[in-house]
Amino acid sequence: MGVMAIRKIGVLTSGGDAPGMNAGVRAVVRTAIYHGLEVVGIRRGYAGLLDGDFRPMPLESVGDIIQRGGTCLYTARCLEFMTEEGQQRGYQRLQDAGIEGLVVFGGDGSFHGAQKLHELGIRTIGVPSTIDNDIGACDANIGFDTAVQTAIQAIDKIRDTATSHERTYVIEVMGRSAGHIALAAGLAGGAESVLIPEVPYKLEDVVAKLQRGVARGKKHSIIVVAEGAAHGVEVGRYIEEHTGFDTRVTVLGHVQRGGAPSAVDRVLASRLGAYAVELCMQGVSGAMAATQNGELVAVPFDEVFRSERKPAQELCELAEILSI
Amino acid sequence: MGVMAIRKIGVLTSGGDAPGMNAGVRAVVRTAIYHGLEVVGIRRGYAGLLDGDFRPMPLESVGDIIQRGGTCLYTARCLEFMTEEGQQRGYQRLQDAGIEGLVVFGGDGSFHGAQKLHELGIRTIGVPSTIDNDIGACDANIGFDTAVQTAIQAIDKIRDTATSHERTYVIEVMGRSAGHIALAAGLAGGAESVLIPEVPYKLEDVVAKLQRGVARGKKHSIIVVAEGAAHGVEVGRYIEEHTGFDTRVTVLGHVQRGGAPSAVDRVLASRLGAYAVELCMQGVSGAMAATQNGELVAVPFDEVFRSERKPAQELCELAEILSI
Amino acid sequence: MGVMAIRKIGVLTSGGDAPGMNAGVRAVVRTAIYHGLEVVGIRRGYAGLLDGDFRPMPLESVGDIIQRGGTCLYTARCLEFMTEEGQQRGYQRLQDAGIEGLVVFGGDGSFHGAQKLHELGIRTIGVPSTIDNDIGACDANIGFDTAVQTAIQAIDKIRDTATSHERTYVIEVMGRSAGHIALAAGLAGGAESVLIPEVPYKLEDVVAKLQRGVARGKKHSIIVVAEGAAHGVEVGRYIEEHTGFDTRVTVLGHVQRGGAPSAVDRVLASRLGAYAVELCMQGVSGAMAATQNGELVAVPFDEVFRSERKPAQELCELAEILSI
Amino acid sequence: MGVMAIRKIGVLTSGGDAPGMNAGVRAVVRTAIYHGLEVVGIRRGYAGLLDGDFRPMPLESVGDIIQRGGTCLYTARCLEFMTEEGQQRGYQRLQDAGIEGLVVFGGDGSFHGAQKLHELGIRTIGVPSTIDNDIGACDANIGFDTAVQTAIQAIDKIRDTATSHERTYVIEVMGRSAGHIALAAGLAGGAESVLIPEVPYKLEDVVAKLQRGVARGKKHSIIVVAEGAAHGVEVGRYIEEHTGFDTRVTVLGHVQRGGAPSAVDRVLASRLGAYAVELCMQGVSGAMAATQNGELVAVPFDEVFRSERKPAQELCELAEILSI
Structure with a gap:
């Protein structure tokens, strides 16, 4: 397709942890290895990116984690990565490690960081993961x-x-x-x-x-x-x-x-993790892997940032009717 | 709207029981009472319809059942209702009790019975409820x-x-x-x-x-x-x-x-139960209350009978990739 | 044995509710009926006793409750029953209803009330039921x-x-x-x-x-x-x-x-509920049905009031060692 | 006390796995380290003993396992260890590794192996762990x-x-x-x-x-x-x-x-694992760490082998009475 083949991708979890992140990381690792890519786990989100807290992720590194809550990659807040210098340093870390694509599990804040790395030249795909379910432009967020x-x-x-x-x-x-x-x-x-x-x-x-x-x-x-x-x-x-x-x-x-993620969250995380790798391979970047009406779609981060998920009017009225 | 106002509706659960049926029955009862209707519970599905096993359902009859598995209305198979005589007798029972509308929780077989009652002149709405998730023309079935x-x-x-x-x-x-x-x-x-x-x-x-x-x-x-x-x-x-x-x-x-129904099943059952009552009130009949792409819709039984839910090709491939 | 045969017993739950109370009430009812006694359920603890909130409890009244949290007999605090007049009135209520024995599920406060009724001439047996596990002179309390x-x-x-x-x-x-x-x-x-x-x-x-x-x-x-x-x-x-x-x-x-009571609590409640009825029949009164070293025993209330359950020194030290 | 101080102990799980084994292994490791001992994990029971499948167990090796079902040390059946030659080889493996004491989680068969090692000169303590609860001479087995x-x-x-x-x-x-x-x-x-x-x-x-x-x-x-x-x-x-x-x-x-072990099993496993280490340190060998009437005791294997746990007559009768 004229897309530069990618050989090595990174994966990190960022922001508040959400049940299903492990299932998602597992899907990233297995799908990447299935397609012949190498995968690097970056621990503690962007903080670990700046520290170079990387480790190779072979198949067995994601064995028996699909059912675990939390995230085996840990997560953390990182103020430094919100600065331009931080982002530049993060980009350099990825370059030095030969990581050409990055899958980021997290919420809005995490996607803003991913957007910056995309602009610097890394292929980045976000996966909506937050129990608050407040990331819009998709059916649901992992963990909700x-x-x-x-x-x-x-x-x-x-x-x-x-x-x-x-x-x-x-x-x-x-x-x-x-x-x-x-x-x-x-x-x-x-x-x-x-x-x-x-x-x-x-x-x-x-x-x-x-x-x-x-x-x-x-x-x-x-x-x-x-x-x-x-x-x-x-x-x-x-x-x-x-x-x-x-x-x-x-x-x-x-x-x-x-807690152990629900079946819904495990299936969603598995689908989105696998799809994120495929998008990376296809050359897509600066976008969120998500489902809309049940179908897999890539939504540009800019569109994600503009959108908002409002509680459905129908559900609010239903809550009112059923509580008479 | 020119639709004949309805005053009394019946509700029954039929076929294999599915977790969430109680949440659905609760929604039918509460929504109906909210709108000033009277509700009659028909026990043991079509068998109870033929036996006249009816009981009035005031608000308190559905207290503290939203979280219970099984069905408080019981369910049963009924061979007699598959005959024309049986259906005619069932229709007569409803007529005698002044029941003008009927909400049926069940699967394909239950909907065929509901279709017959619709043809005989009862306003019937089906609600897809089966753990097998094999009723098509909708996003999901209650209990799955x-x-x-x-x-x-x-x-x-x-x-x-x-x-x-x-x-x-x-x-x-x-x-x-x-x-x-x-x-x-x-x-x-x-x-x-x-x-x-x-x-x-x-x-x-x-x-x-x-x-x-x-x-x-x-x-x-x-x-x-x-x-x-x-x-x-x-x-x-x-x-x-x-x-x-x-x-x-x-x-x-x-x-x-x-088992206690999941949140997904409780919310789905609550939405569909409430919507079934509203459809009845609007004069809709011979149709299934369901969601498509998250939106409430009424699907004619004929369309339901023609449709089929196939496992998504994407999920089959994903299972293959993730199990390397 | 020269013990006056008893024909009718009451059962109530008092104080904070504890998971397993329903399993205990079920055991009281079934054991009593097994032995040919009549059982009366007294709702809302001593408050219901004073109000005469009684209902007969046939076998089916305790169907499908063994797995339920809370108490089907409700519970409440009752200041009036702490007075001598209240206790006298309660005694009269029982007399009027022909209730000769009473099984009380609850904690320390509830047993003090039971002790008073015992002194007035009702055969009363307490069953230790409190999540705090602070009733002594026994292995464990129901609900803990x-x-x-x-x-x-x-x-x-x-x-x-x-x-x-x-x-x-x-x-x-x-x-x-x-x-x-x-x-x-x-x-x-x-x-x-x-x-x-x-x-x-x-x-x-x-x-x-x-x-x-x-x-x-x-x-x-x-x-x-x-x-x-x-x-x-x-x-x-x-x-x-x-x-x-x-x-x-x-x-x-x-x-x-x-929450649904654990197996431990259901078995304990079943044993103690059944044993309480047997004690009543044997003429025992003013005592708690309990287990000590796994064996069923009747402990006089006076001994219960004097005893205290201290956290085991061994467990405190263990917590210290295991948390290095 | 005149007892030879011990410096290094081994721990293994054997026979069918039982929920709580991980909590028990954790207690062994932490208690041993607390007392200044070194701990070696032997994988796959006696099979791993014969293969020399050993690994050191520092504190962090038992982090976040108290709540996990199964056993992090794996388990297996081992025919060879039932022969005299196998037992001799196992003894030699322990000698070579400088392991002076051994804690064995398992059932009757596992204890017979432990008895042999005891006779050969290894200080061995068994911990009763089987969901069947059929090991006698104690209150309960881990996992039941x-x-x-x-x-x-x-x-x-x-x-x-x-x-x-x-x-x-x-x-x-x-x-x-x-x-x-x-x-x-x-x-x-x-x-x-x-x-x-x-x-x-x-x-x-x-x-x-x-x-x-x-x-x-x-x-x-x-x-x-x-x-x-x-x-x-x-x-x-x-x-x-x-x-x-x-x-x-x-x-x-x-x-x-x-499944995640229950609180009862976690507490029991923690107590017995810690106690097993203390017994080893005190020079006790050829015995099972257990509770009797809630108290920690060491029961000689010979006594364990002679004893049998029968279902309590009282419980059988209770099941009969409560099911009328």
Whole structure:
């Protein structure tokens, strides 16, 4: 096709870890080796890139990791790589190691770094990996399904005790600027109210709804709150003060980041990791490997940066209807 | 809109049970009540329809069921309803009870029954619910994601012991005519080979691949087999005879039908259950409530019957590449 | 034996709910019916006793509950029953209903109520049920094993992300006055330090140990804190201030109360529930049904009130040795 | 104490793998290093001993394994080590490597090998590790609790579909000569009948009980069968032929060997692994590290070989009473 053949690619994971990253790294390594390429693992994201923390990745380096949470390549934040000097040094590290292509698992910030390396001449492909599911221009981000699954398993447990005690429970889930986890977990967990950063709300409406429910015979209620919408503790205090209902608060926290990835995340990560290598081989660069309507596509980073994933209006209304 | 307003709808679950059916029934009941309709639960599928095994479903009848596997309405096979007399009797039962619309959770066979009732004048909407995921003309069937999740959790466990013992394991999963569970579970479970009914295979190729793996240093291997492609026990015997490898077989069986539904299945069931009620209200009948490319759509049963879901060629190739 | 035959017994769950209570109630009902007794379920603990919130419990009332968390009989706190008038009224309620024996699932406070009813002439047997495991004079309390299991599943998930990020994680578990959950979860979760209310500690020692670990190459650390020993958030802040390590805090909260009971808890609850009925029939009263060294025993309440379960010195030392 | 100080110990896992072995190996390594000893890991049990498949085990070699199923040291059967020549060669291997003490995780067969090495002059301590729980003279074997937990999670899933379909399910669990898993899983899973090798049974009694249940309104039944008592498939066929009930059979198989160990197994393995090292240091040899009534004890192998763990009569009767 006139595309310069590539012989060696690097792979790194960056930003917050997401369940499924290991499945994705495995797919990169196996697909690359299948096609006769050499693969180098770069540890601790861009920090490791600058430190030259590289190691060769033969087939056995990705044995028995498809089912593990976290990332075997580690991840870290790296301020230095946000500077032009840092990016130049990173480029040089790759050049010195003979790495012509780079697959980056991460989110928006990680893709900005990848874009810079692309501009400097490295073929870079991003793979959307963040439990927040806030990277747009694609069906879903790796890690989101597992995080929601973890959240609903916690909600199911809390439902047991809520039912026994006839109490109100407030559960704060992750999502600083995005309410995707809260909305999906709230729907799947059967929550009475879901508070997300994208939709304005009034706590007095939440309280009014709780009181209507009790008037109709509801014995217990579950409120799911995205951390970016409100502090669970404050919501709990407000409810208790305004209703007198016995109210308990749980902040799920970092359990949502870990755990064996779900089948959905493993399959998605496998597909995208393999596709990222193929794109590299085809000469594509500065783009995200993703699915749109279930089909594999390459989306230019610029388009990714302009896009945004909003919680579907339909799901917000559904949450409202189902919680009568 | 000129559509006759509807006042009372029925809901039943039919065929093999699928995790998520309860979440779907809950959505039907809550959405209907939200819109002022009355809901009647019909137990044991079409068998209960013929027996008049009806009960009113107030809001509290679907409390705390969103997270439960199985179906609170029970399900059963019903030969009598496959006859014209049976269908006529079923229609009469609904008429007598004043039920104008009917939501049917099930698979292909259940939809054929629903089609008959539609032709007799009942507004019927089907909701695709089968772990086999073989109903086409839609993105996914309720229960499939949970079944795959159950299968990979079993594979993960077997992987622990496989790694410790350096053995070959054959795992037979459900799927008489469809390989969707096997393909997804094989991909997500990191299987060396996946045998499905839709793709011809030779056991000698499976053996050759196993031997290549061992020659390259693989210590253990996992083969996933759809029950419709081969008997796990026979595959295991063949492998052992032709390689001498210590080989163990597990037939996952009915564990794949149960368990708390996954978030994916709960959200899908909630969306489709709610949408089925809305379609009924709009006067739509003889159609399946489903998602296509993530969007809610009504697909005429005739189109559903003509369509077929084939395992994606891309996924079959991916399974091959990732198992080198 | 000269013991007056009993014809009708009551059963209630009181105090905080504990996974396994349902399995215990099922065992009470089935054993009583097996022996020809009638069983009455009293809802919401002593509150329901005073309200006369009784219902007959036939065999089918305990079908499919052995695997459920929470309690199908509900539970509540009841201030009124702590007064002499309340206890007298409760006694009268039981008399009026012809209930001669009472099985009480709960903790210390619940047993004090049971003791009063015993003194008034009702045959009462307590069954130790609290996730805190702080009721002494027996091997274990119902619910403890499940709560520890839930805690370590959370710790396992956090370990995934801790490993990926090279961070310190502080995990606060339940236990206001008892460190049993923290100690077991810390040991089983592989924690670097465990802080419990029964053992004095200095945060500077925790910090010194963390720093020794890092000096030896440890990349991440997990600290488990019983809520009665310290606030997780404060421990996290102290560590971060004194080490500069990136530190995250998770407060597990009420997820520890729910979930399907573990096999250990189901078997224990089944044994104790059945044994409680047999004790009632034998004329024993004012005692706790429990296991000591694996054997079923009846322990007089007075002895239970005097005893205390201390964390084993051996386990505390083990946690220290294994976290070098 | 006059005991010769020991400087280097070996550790191996042998026989069938059991969840918790990794937690036990971790405890051996950490305790040994804590006391200033050197530790050598011997891979693949006695096979690796004969091959000299040794590797040093520093602290980091047991990082992040406490939660993993299987065994990081691998395991294998070894016919050669059952001969005198093999044992002599094994002894020589240890001598050559300067290994003075050996900790062996495994079952009865593994302990016989350890006994031989003890007689040849190696300080050997066994740690009871088998899901079958058939090693006597102690409270419990490592791996048993996890296997039961896995079995009841499967039974819970099957119960969902059993309830929906009003069917009879036969579930075959592991246990060739011991019914401990079947009995505990049957009790905790709420089975109608439990068939174990230690207790004679008649299938006609099982059928009669099923029919009594149905006559009383039972809609579904679960029968748990230990593989050593009967073939699940044959039990299923017998029931179907003699009752006409729709009956399904599941053979759980090797999923019971894997999975993250339960808290109970992790704590037990940690205690016994640490204690085994201490016994070695104290000069004890030819004995099993175990708990009896919760206390750590050293039981001479000869006593272990003479003892036998029988299913408790009380539990068998309880299973009978609770399944009316």
